[in-house]
Amino acid sequence: MKDGGLEEVSNPSELFLAERPQHSTGSVVVSSLEGTRPILVELQALASSTSYAMPKRVANGVELSRVSLLLAVMEKRLGMHLSGQDVYVNVVGGMHIDEPAIDLGIVAAVTSSLREVPIEPRMLVLGEVGLGGEVRAVSQVELRIREAVKMGFKRCLLPERNLAKLDPIDGMELVGIQEVREALDVALA
Secondary structure: OEOOEOOOOOOHHHHHHOOOOOOOOOEEEEEEEEOOEEEEEEEEEEEEEOOOOOOOEEEEOOOHHHHHHHHHHHHHHHOOOOOOEEEEEEEOOOOOOOOHHHHHHHHHHHHHHHHOOOOOOOEEEOOEEOOOOEEEOOOOHHHHHHHHHHOOOOEEEEEHHHHHOOOOOOOOEEEEEOEHHHHHHHHOO
């Protein structure tokens, strides 16, 4: 909305990533589909020690129940001790994302904050996380990756099953993974 009325936003991904700090812990870029259009957004997480018996869990832009499920997977499958941590998750720009393709991004952002290790700024992270710690395929992966290439991203972490069905994409290094632990080794290297 401008003084003269509504104006079209030609590239929403650019708008959502405009103020993203580089090399910041707890920050990752994920891709969401709005209809058939891929939009890249920054997802932030903050893990902070708590002195309370019940740690806080706060989620803006994603379902709190989904975040709780992913934190349980991190505790059980990765041995991370999150019971003494308040965890905050936020989708920058006020967007609400309700699709499992950002699961791996949430796990990576929380781990990045917990370990104080930034995720590579030009990496896109895609994947649904199962209760067993496996990373499952997502829909429309080629469309999502092509949007990332347009935005200057150079590396994409994605489910192995998606990678097996993709042809190489110029300008993008595709890294296929099968499990969350493997994904974190790549994302936080």
